[in-house]
Amino acid sequence: MKEPRNILLVGGSGFIGRRLAYGLANRGWRVTVPSRRPHRNRALLVHPNIRLLEANVIDPENLQRLCAGQHVVINLIGILHERRKGDFRRFHVDFVKLLVEACNATGIDRLLHLSALGADQATGSSLYLRTKGEGENLLHTLGQRGLHVTSFQPSVVFGKEDSFVNRFAGILRIYVGLFPLACADSKLAPVYVGDLVARIVEVIDDRDSYSKRFPVCGPEVFTLRQIIELIIETLDLPVRVVPLGKGLSKLQALVLQNLPGKLFTLDNYRSLQTDNVCPDGSRLCPTSLRQHIRGLAVMHGNKSHYDRLRKNLPPEDSA
Numbered sequence: 038m039k040e041p042r043n044i045l046l047v048g049g050s051g052f053i054g055r056r057l058a059y060g061l062a063n064r065g066w067r068v069t070v071p072s073r074r075p076h077r078n079r080a081l082l083v084h085p086n087i088r089l090l091e092a093n094v095i096d097p098e099n100l101q102r103l104c105a106g107q108h109v110v111i112n113l114i115g116i117l118h119e120r121r122k123g124d125f126r127r128f129h130v131d132f133v134k135l136l137v138e139a140c141n142a143t144g145i146d147r148l149l150h151l152s153a154l155g156a157d158q159a160t161g162s163s164l165y166l167r168t169k170g171e172g173e174n175l176l177h178t179l180g181q182r183g184l185h186v187t188s189f190q191p192s193v194v195f196g197k198e199d200s201f202v203n204r205f206a207g208i209l210r211i212y213v214g215l216f217p218l219a220c221a222d223s224k225l226a227p228v229y230v231g232d233l234v235a236r237i238v239e240v241i242d243d244r245d246s247y248s249k250r251f252p253v254c255g256p257e258v259f260t261l262r263q264i265i266e267l268i269i270e271t272l273d274l275p276v277r278v279v280p281l282g283k284g285l286s287k288l289q290a291l292v293l294q295n296l297p298g299k300l301f302t303l304d305n306y307r308s309l310q311t312d313n314v315c316p317d318g319s320r321l322c323p324t325s326l327r328q329h330i331r332g333l334a335v336m337h338g339n340k341s342h343y344d345r346l347r348k349n350l351p352p353e354d355s356a
């Protein structure tokens with residue numbers, strides 16, 4: 038039997054990381070997940086192959102200690118909003134440098150990295166996308182000798198615990214009337230977290246993937262408006278979408294970024310100015326967002342509507 042190997046998931050306590058941790062642990066990897074708040078992620082410990090440690094990975098010494106004895110590292114650290122000015126650079130660029138240094142110092146020769154679709158140091162439409170692009174470039178440059186790097190660039194990722202569909206569904210469920218939607222025509226190719234995890238796991242030992250950057254998309258392209266309308270229709274909610282033009286979308290971002298929770302920021306607005314879809318000819322992931330959203334009818338308890346969907350009947354109001 039092959040000796041189990043060790044893998045460090047930096048950012049492994051997040052939405053994608055948790056799913057990846059289980060996926061790897063099920064395949065026999067010994068997975069280490071550092072977290073600043075391990076008590077929030079105790080569910081990971083049900084798997085005997087997962088070790089959850091309290092650590093802030095931004096500290097270089099902690100990072101080096103975590104890397105010691107690992108065979109592979111996967112970096113999932115990323116933020117959508119800055120708490121403090123400079124956070125995008127700190128987490129997307131400076132941290133990547135620290136990680137490469139830690140890998141070099143501890144003899145790790147394999148690093149996989151979660152970037153984002155549209156990440157581009159020069160042409161990214163937002164600071165999020167430009168810093169993500171810069172971090173990715175840095176990794177692929179610094180990592181040339183001795184460290185084999187592969188990056189993944191997913192479109193928006195959905196799943197049972199996501200903060201995309203769930204966030205909109207949560208707001209829409211307590212909303213009545215006209216829903217003003219910014220950037221309603223932006224295009225996205227949502228990818229299922231399980232499909233993304235499968236893509237990552239399948240290339241860890243694949244030499245052909247060294248130095249490659251893989252765009253990762255789901256099977257369908259939606260506008261943001263279509264996704265929101267699908268949630269409204271599936272949950273049978275008394276809400277109608279009102280798409281906002283550019284000026285009002287920007288204004289909404291300006292207002293919301295100053296409210297607690299930062300539901301939507303100017304930088305998010307800028308990210309949505311470029312379509313988040315894969316280049317032609319990309320290998321698409323199979324799972325449909327449509328099916329996933331239909332499952333929401335179960336999760337959110339609208340049983341009669343769910344029964345009608347299952348029987349393939351139209352919703353009550355159009356029956």
Ligand SMILES: NC(=O)c1ccc[n+]([C@@H]2O[C@H](COP(=O)([O-])OP(=O)(O)OC[C@H]3O[C@@H](n4cnc5c(N)ncnc54)[C@H](OP(=O)(O)O)[C@@H]3O)[C@@H](O)[C@H]2O)c1
Nearest residue numbers: 048050051052053054072073113114115151152153193194
């Ligand atoms: N979700 C998407 O739709 C999507 C789409 C495209 C790309 N991506 C990229 O995929 C990666 C993972 O995304 P995700 O949605 O799983 O992220 P997430 O749920 O926000 O998780 C991020 C993780 O980073 C960890 N982290 C450690 N130190 C941190 C610090 N000082 N500040 C903030 N976070 C820190 C957090 O761990 P603790 O809080 O436990 O310490 C958290 O588990 C990111 O790089 C993201 O940019 C995500």
